[in-house]
Amino acid sequence: xxxxxxxxxxxxxxxxxxxxxxxxxxxxxxxxxxxxxxxxxxxxxxxxxxxxxxxxxxxxxxxxxxxxxxxxxxxxxxxxxxxxxxxxxxxxxxxxxxxxxxxxxxxxxxxxx
Amino acid sequence: xxxxxxxxxxxxxxxxxxxxxxxxxxxxxxxxxxxxxxxxxxxxxxxxxxxxxxxxxxxxxxxxxxxxxxxxxxxxxxxxxxxxxxxxxxxxxxxxxxxxxxxxxxxxxxx
Numbered sequence: 369x370x371x372x373x374x375x376x377x378x379x380x381x382x383x384x385x386x387x388x389x390x391x392x393x394x395x396x397x398x399x400x401x402x403x404x405x406x407x408x409x410x411x412x413x414x415x416x417x418x419x420x421x422x423x424x425x426x427x428x429x430x431x432x433x434x435x436x437x438x439x440x441x442x443x444x445x446x447x448x449x450x451x452x453x454x455x456x457x458x459x460x461x462x463x464x465x466x467x468x469x470x471x472x473x474x475x476x477x478x479x480x481x
Numbered sequence: 482x483x484x485x486x487x488x489x490x491x492x493x494x495x496x497x498x499x500x501x502x503x504x505x506x507x508x509x510x511x512x513x514x515x516x517x518x519x520x521x522x523x524x525x526x527x528x529x530x531x532x533x534x535x536x537x538x539x540x541x542x543x544x545x546x547x548x549x550x551x552x553x554x555x556x557x558x559x560x561x562x563x564x565x566x567x568x569x570x571x572x573x574x575x576x577x578x579x580x581x582x583x584x585x586x587x588x589x590x591x592x
Contacts, residue, residue, distance in 0.1 A: 402580055
């Protein structure tokens with residue numbers, strides 16, 4: 369049973385576009401939702417994270433939107449650049465992140481110049 | 482800068498060999514994790530550890546074991562390597578309630 373479902377699997381956008389990556393979760397006990405970014409040949413790196421007491425969090429060009437009633441959260445990348453081309457993973461955890469993360473399957477983003 | 486270091490970037494081993502993948506973190510993190518990453522399957526948890534000498538099975542522990550004798554080091558052991566264990570292996574560490582820091586990965590090929 370996949371506890372965190374991520375979509376789409378891949379996405380190609382033009383420079384300046386706003387790619388949106390969606391994740392849905394099953395377990396209502398999840399209360400910590402991070403996003404990781406992975407470049408080829410590197411391990412994933414924490415990009416931004418949200419807790420369910422807020423509906424939106426913004427860091428630079430990256431924004432997480434969180435919908436607790438729908439059990440969904442999404443990552444928006446404003447003014448996307450070719451350097452944003454990477455694989456993005458959503459994840460979820462219980463107890464404020466103190467338990468192990470459950471990852472989505474990842475989405476490969478390509479931003480064309 | 483915090484670091485998780487995996488001992489090898491690329492490794493080629495023969496079927497049936499015993500394989501050791503080493504991971505060291507310099508952040509005094511309590512938690513350490515081993516994942517494998519395969520195209521279309523995302524990150525799958527093999528084993529994790531919340532403390533020295535403690536280990537817990539993840540989602541796909543079959544064919545693997547781990548060792549954590551010191552807080553900073555977490556080793557993944559393939560008891561008898563098989564071709565279906567050809568994969569990218571990622572180690573991560575975290576403190577309680579914190580995000581994960583991943584290593585750069587070891588690409589293992591079993592021939």
